[in-house]
Amino acid sequence: MTDRQNTGAAIAFDGVGKSFPKKGGVVTAVQDVSLTVPPGTITGIIGRSGAGKSTLLRMVNGLERPTAGTVTVAGRDVGRARGAALREIRREVGMIFQHFNLLASRTVAGNIALPMEIAGLPADRIRRRTADLIDRVGLSALAERYPAELSGGQKQRVGIARALATEPKVLLSDEATSALDPETTQTVLRLLADINRDLGLTILLITHEMAVVRDIASHVAVIEGGRIVEAGETYDIFVRPAHPTTRSFLSGVTGVGLPAFVADRLSPTRPDGPAQEVFRITFAGTHATDPMLARLTADLNIPVNILAGAVEEIGTRPFGNLLVSVDAPRGAEARDYLQRHHLITEVLGYVR
Numbered sequence: 001m002t003d004r005q006n007t008g009a010a011i012a013f014d015g016v017g018k019s020f021p022k023k024g025g026v027v028t029a030v031q032d033v034s035l036t037v038p039p040g041t042i043t044g045i046i047g048r049s050g051a052g053k054s055t056l057l058r059m060v061n062g063l064e065r066p067t068a069g070t071v072t073v074a075g076r077d078v079g080r081a082r083g084a085a086l087r088e089i090r091r092e093v094g095m096i097f098q099h100f101n102l103l104a105s106r107t108v109a110g111n112i113a114l115p116m117e118i119a120g121l122p123a124d125r126i127r128r129r130t131a132d133l134i135d136r137v138g139l140s141a142l143a144e145r146y147p148a149e150l151s152g153g154q155k156q157r158v159g160i161a162r163a164l165a166t167e168p169k170v171l172l173s174d175e176a177t178s179a180l181d182p183e184t185t186q187t188v189l190r191l192l193a194d195i196n197r198d199l200g201l202t203i204l205l206i207t208h209e210m211a212v213v214r215d216i217a218s219h220v221a222v223i224e225g226g227r228i229v230e231a232g233e234t235y236d237i238f239v240r241p242a243h244p245t246t247r248s249f250l251s252g253v254t255g256v257g258l259p260a261f262v263a264d265r266l267s268p269t270r271p272d273g274p275a276q277e278v279f280r281i282t283f284a285g286t287h288a289t290d291p292m293l294a295r296l297t298a299d300l301n302i303p304v305n306i307l308a309g310a311v312e313e314i315g316t317r318p319f320g321n322l323l324v325s326v327d328a329p330r331g332a333e334a335r336d337y338l339q340r341h342h343l344i345t346e347v348l349g350y351v352r
């Protein structure tokens with residue numbers, strides 16, 4: 001297969017809205033979304049069920065048309081494209097699905113060949129390209145099997161190969177790993193990352209799992225109630241989440257939660273009498289390994305209780321979280337000290 005590094009197309013949403021008619025009114029699925037997906041990136045859109053993710057994604061390949069604003073792929077207005085122009089855009093935008101959407105009556109090779117047959121490619125070219133694609137997704141031994149004979153991960157590999165058949169510049173992924181176990185999820189995410197790197201394909205994926213974003217996406221947008229509430233580089237969003245929805249998505253994946261004996265007693269306001277202030281410290285980049293807590297105790301004589309902690313990597317950059325408590329009257333002083341030393345702190349509450 002030819003190397004087409006950095007030829008991925010940018011996707012741009014500009015003031016995009018989508019409403020559906022319903023009895024007695026309208027349902028607004030997406031409102032006022034402006035977002036650019038840089039070419040060659042893997043960008044994640046994360047949101048809860050009903051947030052508008054699928055609707056947003058379906059506007060990129062013209063399965064839905066916006067009722068406001070414009071969606072462009074490589075500068076071409078998808079919502080206004082018709083006929084041949086729309087078919088051309090669809091060839092450039094591949095899509096993979098949570099439930100794979102394979103044809104049960106066709107073999108692995110037959111499923112992958114289908115988009116090329118529809119496009120009217122010559123038979124020998126279809127055969128060669130199908131073999132290349134099967135090889136790329138690691139299914140050479142299974143070319144003549146039927147979907148019912150495959151595992152979920154193998155089915156998704158077929159889905160990916162089929163999506164690549166028309167040599168798209170953009171790949172849309174609609175919860176592609178949600179039906180897979182964690183180990184298979186990792187292998188499929190690795191395959192998507194390889195394809196992004198080798199082919200320069202722009203990947204836009206929707207998910208409800210922040211772990212998927214962390215593992216593969218360089219950029220992320222958080223959607224709620226049809227609006228983008230926060231967007232940026234994944235690392236920055238992990239280190240400094242601004243919106244409560246983003247924080248709640250992160251709380252499940254940053255490796256640290258409060259131990260139950262603290263969480264059960266945590267109060268949002270400071271109680272009267274002796275209490276401990278509980279806060280999160282986020283370590284980013286080169287500060288991740290600084291022995292700051294020891295210095296805090298040495299410089300200010302504030303003892304720190306460590307409640308939980310974890311260090312992980314996003315891309316290749318270290319990122320850590322510590323949950324600690326200090327004597328409540330000295331909490332502000334301790335946090336101020338840590339912030340002056342480039343750490344990020346967030347008060348979680350108080351315990352007696």
Ligand SMILES: Nc1ncnc2c1ncn2[C@@H]1O[C@H](COP(=O)(O)OP(=O)(O)OP(=O)(O)O)[C@@H](O)[C@H]1O
Binds near residue numbers: 021029049051052054
């Ligand atoms: N064709 C449609 N007709 C009417 N309402 C729709 C249609 N498609 C989506 N909606 C509504 O728009 C809102 C957003 O739906 P959408 O499927 O985009 O959300 P989602 O974030 O993808 O959720 P999920 O993860 O559950 O699929 C929901 O309230 C949904 O009921």
